Amino acid sequence: MQYWQADIETLAPQELAALQLQKLCRSVEQAGRSEFYRKRFAQHSLSAESIRSLDDIRRFPFTCKDELRQEYPWGLLTVGHDEIVRMHCTSGTTGNPVAILHSRRDLHNWANLVARSLFAAGTRPGEVFQNSSGYGLFTGGLGFQSGAELLGCLSIPAGSGNSQRQIKLMRDFGTTCLHAVPSYLGRLHNVFIENGLQPAKDTKLKRLFIGAEPHSEETRQRIQELYGCKAYNSFGMTEMNGPGVAFECECQNGMHLWEDAYLMEIIDPDTLEPLPDGELGELVLTTLDREAMPIIRYRTRDLTRIIAETCPCGRSARRIDRITGRSDDMFIIKGCNVFPIQIERILMRISEVGSDYLITLDSNDDGDFMLVQAELKHEAFSDEFPKLEQLRKRIAAAMRDEIQVTPRVQLVNPDTLPKSEGKAVRVKDLRKN
Numbered sequence: 001m002q003y004w005q006a007d008i009e010t011l012a013p014q015e016l017a018a019l020q021l022q023k024l025c026r027s028v029e030q031a032g033r034s035e036f037y038r039k040r041f042a043q044h045s046l047s048a049e050s051i052r053s054l055d056d057i058r059r060f061p062f063t064c065k066d067e068l069r070q071e072y073p074w075g076l077l078t079v080g081h082d083e084i085v086r087m088h089c090t091s092g093t094t095g096n097p098v099a100i101l102h103s104r105r106d107l108h109n110w111a112n113l114v115a116r117s118l119f120a121a122g123t124r125p126g127e128v129f130q131n132s133s134g135y136g137l138f139t140g141g142l143g144f145q146s147g148a149e150l151l152g153c154l155s156i157p158a159g160s161g162n163s164q165r166q167i168k169l170m171r172d173f174g175t176t177c178l179h180a181v182p183s184y185l186g187r188l189h190n191v192f193i194e195n196g197l198q199p200a201k202d203t204k205l206k207r208l209f210i211g212a213e214p215h216s217e218e219t220r221q222r223i224q225e226l227y228g229c230k231a232y233n234s235f236g237m238t239e240m241n242g243p244g245v246a247f248e249c250e251c252q253n254g255m256h257l258w259e260d261a262y263l264m265e266i267i268d269p270d271t272l273e274p275l276p277d278g279e280l281g282e283l284v285l286t287t288l289d290r291e292a293m294p295i296i297r298y299r300t301r302d303l304t305r306i307i308a309e310t311c312p313c314g315r316s317a318r319r320i321d322r323i324t325g326r327s328d329d330m331f332i333i334k335g336c337n338v339f340p341i342q343i344e345r346i347l348m349r350i351s352e353v354g355s356d357y358l359i360t361l362d363s364n365d366d367g368d369f370m371l372v373q374a375e376l377k378h379e380a381f382s383d384e385f386p387k388l389e390q391l392r393k394r395i396a397a398a399m400r401d402e403i404q405v406t407p408r409v410q411l412v413n414p415d416t417l418p419k420s421e422g423k424a425v426r427v428k429d430l431r432k433n
C-alpha cells in the first residue's frame, strides 16, 4: 500500500480539477447559509450557480482574519447548533482569537487529511505516534491525535513541555514518530544529553513532524542531525481546520497541499492579483469540504510559492514551498525589509550557535538598531574570548551581506533566552511607532 487514499491522491490533474469545481459550487452554496456570506454574496450578486470554472473564484471577495474576528462566534456558522460538536481557536499570535466550529463530518474529514499526511510521510498503522503539541484549543493537539488514531497508530497525547516525561514516554512505549514545533526540538535534545542519552541510539524514533512556525531548511537539517532521523514539514492553520492542510511526503521536497479539500491561489499581497506558479506570494485558501463553517478565499498572510512540477511520489496534489513567513512578520529596519527566517538561516549555518535566538528592534539617540542574541552550544561556550569575538564579527558580517544592515550581535549562554510553551517568539519590537 503506497497511498492512504490512492483513488483521490493520484487523480489525473483534469479529474482533480473537475472534482474541485463540483466541490467549490457546493461549498459556496453552503457558505451562503451563514449570515456573513449571505450578506456578502448578495452585495456582490454572487451565487454558486454563477460558477462555471475554477477561475470564477476570482469574482468572489477575499475573507480576512479581521472579518473572522468580527464575526466571532457564530457569524460564519451554516448549520444548526445541534450539529456542531467541537470548536477550536487560533493561538492568537497576532491579536484576538478566531473560533472555528466543526460538525461531526468536518472532524472526520480533518482527521482523514491528517492520517493521509502522516501516511505520505511514511507512517504506517501499528506505529507509535507521540504528540508534544499543547492540547486544548490549539489545533496541533487534538488535530494530530485524531489523525494518528484514524491511521491506526498508538497515539500518545503527551502535551507540551515536561521534557523528562516526553523522553520517558518515548523510551517506555517505543515512540517511532514525534510531532513537535521545531523550536522545541533543540531544547528537548539538550535534555536527552543531560540524561546521558542520545535520541538516535536510545529511542526508536524514525521520523519527526515539524511545523506550526516558520523554519528554514538549515534548521531542518540540524534537527535531522540531532535526532538521526528525517523531519517532515507540516503546515496548517486553525481557520483551515489545523494540521493536515499541506504536508511533505517521503521525498521531502515541498508540501503537498491537499487540493481535493482546499482550493489554493497565490496572490500578490499588494495588488491582490493572482501570481503564476513558482512566484512567491500570499497563499489564499478556500475550503472545499467544510460543512459547519466553510471559508471562501481566506487570505492566510503566509508567503510561499507553488511548485508545479509533479512529485516523484505520484501524488497529484501540487506542492507549496516552505513558508517564508507571514506578510506581517516582515519588519523594516533602516529602510531594509527583513524576514526573521533570513536571520535564522545564517545562524543555523554556524556550528557554534545553538537553536535559540531572539531579534530585538529598538531605538536610541542614533536611531533604530537591531540586536540579535544567539545562544551558544554548550561546547562552544567554553571557548576563549578572542575566538568568540571573532565568531560574533563573522555572524554580523554574514547578516550585513544578507540584509544590508549590520546588527549588534550578542552571543549568550546556553538556555538563557526566554522560552515559550508553544510557538517561539523570535522578534521583539520595542521601537516607538
Ligand code: ADP
Pocket (backbone or CB within 6 Å): 090, 091, 092, 093, 094, 139, 210, 211, 212, 213, 214, 215, 233, 234, 235, 236, 237, 238, 239, 300, 302, 322, 323, 325, 326
Ligand atoms: P495563529 O494564527 O494564532 O498563530 P494557528 O495555530 O492556527 O494560529 O497558526 C497557523 C499559522 O502558523 C499559519 O498561518 C502559519 O503562519 C504558521 N505555520 C503553521 N505551520 C507552519 C509551517 N510548517 N511552516 C511555517 N509556518 C507555519
Ligand code: ZN
Pocket (backbone or CB within 6 Å): 249, 250, 251, 256, 311, 312, 313, 314, 315
Ligand atoms: Zn510527493
